[in-house]
Amino acid sequence: SQQGEEDPQALSIQEGENATMNCSYKTSINNLQWYRQNSGRGLVHLILIRSNEREKHSGRLRVTLDTSKKSSSLLITASRAADTASYFCATEGGNTPLVFGKGTRLSVIA
Amino acid sequence: DAGVIQSPRHEVTEMGQEVTLRCKPISGHNSLFWYRQTMMRGLELLIYFNNNVPIDDSGMPEDRFSAKMPNASFSTLKIQPSEPRDSAVYFCASSLWESNEQFFGPGTRLTVL
Numbered sequence: 001s002q003q004g005e006e007d008p009q010a011l012s013i014q015e016g017e018n019a020t021m022n023c024s025y026k027t028s029i030n031n032l033q034w035y036r037q038n039s040g041r042g043l044v045h046l047i048l049i050r051s052n053e054r055e056k057h058s059g060r061l062r063v064t065l066d067t068s069k070k071s072s073s074l075l076i077t078a079s080r081a082a083d084t085a086s087y088f089c090a091t092e093g094g095n096t097p098l099v100f101g102k103g104t105r106l107s108v109i110a
Numbered sequence: 111d112a113g114v115i116q117s118p119r120h121e122v123t124e125m126g127q128e129v130t131l132r133c134k135p136i137s138g139h140n141s142l143f144w145y146r147q148t149m150m151r152g153l154e155l156l157i158y159f160n161n162n163v164p165i166d167d168s169g170m171p172e173d174r175f176s177a178k179m180p181n182a183s184f185s186t187l188k189i190q191p192s193e194p195r196d197s198a199v200y201f202c203a204s205s206l207w208e209s210n211e212q213f214f215g216p217g218t219r220l221t222v223l
Contacts, residue, residue, distance in 0.1 A: 030210075031210060042114070098210070
C-alpha cells in the first residue's frame with residue numbers, strides 16, 4: 001500500500017511556535033498532497049508537491065519531499081489558534097486516486 | 111460555486127433501516143469520490159466515479175453498500191440494511207481527474223442505533 005502515515009498522531013504547541021508534521025509512504029508516487037480538516041468539516045486542500053520537487057511554499061506553509069526516504073514534512077510557521085485542526089497527507093501514484101493517512105491532530109494554544 | 115453539497119448533514123436511524131446519502135459535486139468536475147471516516151480506521155475510500163462511471167468499488171465494505179451516479183451532478187450512497195457498525199461520517203469529494211486536488215463536502219454524520 002502507498003498509504004501515507006503521519007507522525008506524530010497529535011501535537012500541541014503554543015501560539016507563535018512552529019509546527020512540524022511528517023508523512024511517510026511506501027511506494028513510488030506522482031505527487032503528495034496535504035489537507036486540513038477542521039472539527040466537523042470536510043478536508044480542505046492545502047498544497048501539492050510533485051515527485052520531482054523537493055520543497056514548496058505557500059504562505060506560512062512549507063512542504064518538503066524526500067523521495068529517496070519516501071517521506072514528506074509540513075511546516076507551519078508562526079502558528080495561530082486558527083491552525084488547530086487535523087492535517088492529512090495523501091499520496092497519488094499511477095492512475096489511482098489519492099490515498100490518505102490517518103492524520104496529525106494539531107492543537108495550537110493561545 | 112457552492113462547493114460540494116451533501117445531504118442530509120446528520121442522519122440517525124435504527125438498525126435494519128435503509129439509508130440514502132446524497133451528493134452534488136462541483137459543476138464541471140468529472141470525478142466523484144465517496145469516503146467513510148471513523149476514529150478507528152481513518153478516512154477510507156469506498157468508491158469513485160469518473161465521468162459518471164464507477165471505476166473502483168473495492169473499498170465498499172459489503173454488498174449492503176451501493177452507489178450510483180445517474181448524471182454528472184448527482185450521486186447517492188445507499189446502505190441497506192444499515193447496522194450500528196456503519197456509524198461514521200461519510201464524505202463526498204469531487205475533482206477534475208487531471209488536477210488531482212479533491213474538494214470535499216461537509217459530510218453526513220450517520221448514527222445507526
